[in-house]
Amino acid sequence: MNILLTSTARRIDLVGFFQEALKNAGIDGKVIAADPEYNAPSLQAGDENYVIPHQTDSNYMETIVEICKKHHVDCLVPLNDWEVHKISAHKKELEKLGVSVFAPDSNIVKKVRDKGKYRELLDPFGVKTPLSYFNVEDAKKALEKQEVSFPLIVKPRNGSASIGVDIIDNLEDMEFAYQQAVRNIKESPLDSATSREPEDNVIIQEVIEGDKFSVDMFNDLNGRFLTSFARKQLGMRGGDIDRCITVNIPELTDIAQRLGESFGHTGYMNADVYFNGIDYYVIDINPRFGGGYAFTHSAGADIPAAIIALTAGKQVQEDWLRQKPDIELARHDTVVSINKQKVMQVLQE
Numbered sequence: 368m369n370i371l372l373t374s375t376a377r378r379i380d381l382v383g384f385f386q387e388a389l390k391n392a393g394i395d396g397k398v399i400a401a402d403p404e405y406n407a408p409s410l411q412a413g414d415e416n417y418v419i420p421h422q423t424d425s426n427y428m429e430t431i432v433e434i435c436k437k438h439h440v441d442c443l444v445p446l447n448d449w450e451v452h453k454i455s456a457h458k459k460e461l462e463k464l465g466v467s468v469f470a471p472d473s474n475i476v477k478k479v480r481d482k483g484k485y486r487e488l489l490d491p492f493g494v495k496t497p498l499s500y501f502n503v504e505d506a507k508k509a510l511e512k513q514e515v516s517f518p519l520i521v522k523p524r525n526g527s528a529s530i531g532v533d534i535i536d537n538l539e540d541m542e543f544a545y546q547q548a549v550r551n552i553k554e555s556p557l558d559s560a561t562s563r564e565p566e567d568n569v570i571i572q573e574v575i576e577g578d579k580f581s582v583d584m585f586n587d588l589n590g591r592f593l594t595s596f597a598r599k600q601l602g603m604r605g606g607d608i609d610r611c612i613t614v615n616i617p618e619l620t621d622i623a624q625r626l627g628e629s630f631g632h633t634g635y636m637n638a639d640v641y642f643n644g645i646d647y648y649v650i651d652i653n654p655r656f657g658g659g660y661a662f663t664h665s666a667g668a669d670i671p672a673a674i675i676a677l678t679a680g681k682q683v684q685e686d687w688l689r690q691k692p693d694i695e696l697a698r699h700d701t702v703v704s705i706n707k708q709k710v711m712q713v714l715q716e
């Protein structure tokens with residue numbers, strides 16, 4: 368069985384988890400890592416390693432298809448926010464090649480990429496989200512009506528990697544922060560990822576203060592909910608969780624199950640859920656593995672093993688779907704030397 372992981376970037380750990388899971392399952396096969404940067408650390412770790420065009424490049428999809436054909440790829444797991452919608456849009460074509468694609472369908476990706484519509488999306492599932500406004504006028508009216516109060520957060524509707532996020536404490540700063548967010552969007556890849564004008568791509572949102580959790584929902588290839596994992600954030604670094612403690616909190620398990628069952632997506636999704644001491648609020652949903660999975664893996668889960676079993680049509684073991692609670696974990700960096708000979712280009716061979 369050959370497994371293709373795209374946008375592996377720094378995630379050497381995830382490449383290793385899949386390699387180990389293949390070995391543990393006694394299945395022959397390769398884990399193929401692909402990333403747009405030839406010197407991404409993970410491209411030193413795969414059994415095959417490819418530098419691929421950026422997802423904005425017109426050759427991106429063709430290259431993915433080429434790799435799938437060349438290596439008879441059985442299973443594809445995209446790892447980056449930006450590329451997931453492309454992979455999803457070509458799911459049928461990939462499935463025809465015999466590839467099990469562990470990514471949600473396009474309609475789900477589109478929905479979760481619009482934070483401005485989370486209320487409409489999640490209210491019917493009985494899941495809470497912060498109050499949001501699309502412009503300064505509406506936010507001012509809500510403040511006057513005391514529907515919300517400062518601090519408020521200004522952020523892009525289709526945000527990623529904390530680009531253009533600002534917290535404001537007063538009316539004077541609101542207009543400026545809004546315009547600043549518009550400028551940040553124009554200068555970032557967020558702008559080409561949406562058909563919305565930058566001025567329509569900003570939300571002003573209620574700030575949820577309190578404990579922050581990262582919650583994962585994992586479904587099978589038919590969109591049936593299999594499990595969820597939650598971690599309490601203890602430290603962040605560059606938009607990713609750096610330190611955390613695994614938790615099994617019934618309210619979070621319930622939210623994750625509602626999301627997983629209601630979306631009925633394929634594979635992995637991850638949500639940021641904040642607790643203000645009274646209620647839990649979903650503030651962000653990512654249609655892919657979150658950077659936090661590695662912690663859950665260290666706490667005993669094995670989703671790569673489950674992905675391999677699902678691809679092979681085999682039974683998923685219950686213990687792969689469980690993490691031990693109250694395990695405190697911290698990430699650290701390591702250094703790899705870049706051997707260019709390990710990294711191949713698809714279309715130039």
Ligand SMILES: Nc1ncnc2c1ncn2[C@@H]1O[C@H](COP(=O)(O)OP(=O)(O)O)[C@@H](O)[C@H]1O
Pocket residue numbers: 482497520522525526527528529530532572573574575576639641650651
């Ligand atoms: N409503 C909110 N309340 C409190 N903090 C928030 C809220 N929205 C965003 N943030 C902060 O901004 C960061 C980025 O926002 P998020 O919506 O998760 O976007 P991204 O897609 O960039 O991860 C979050 O990790 C959190 O620290």
Ligand SMILES: [Mg+2]
Pocket residue numbers: 639651
């Ligand atoms: Mg987030």
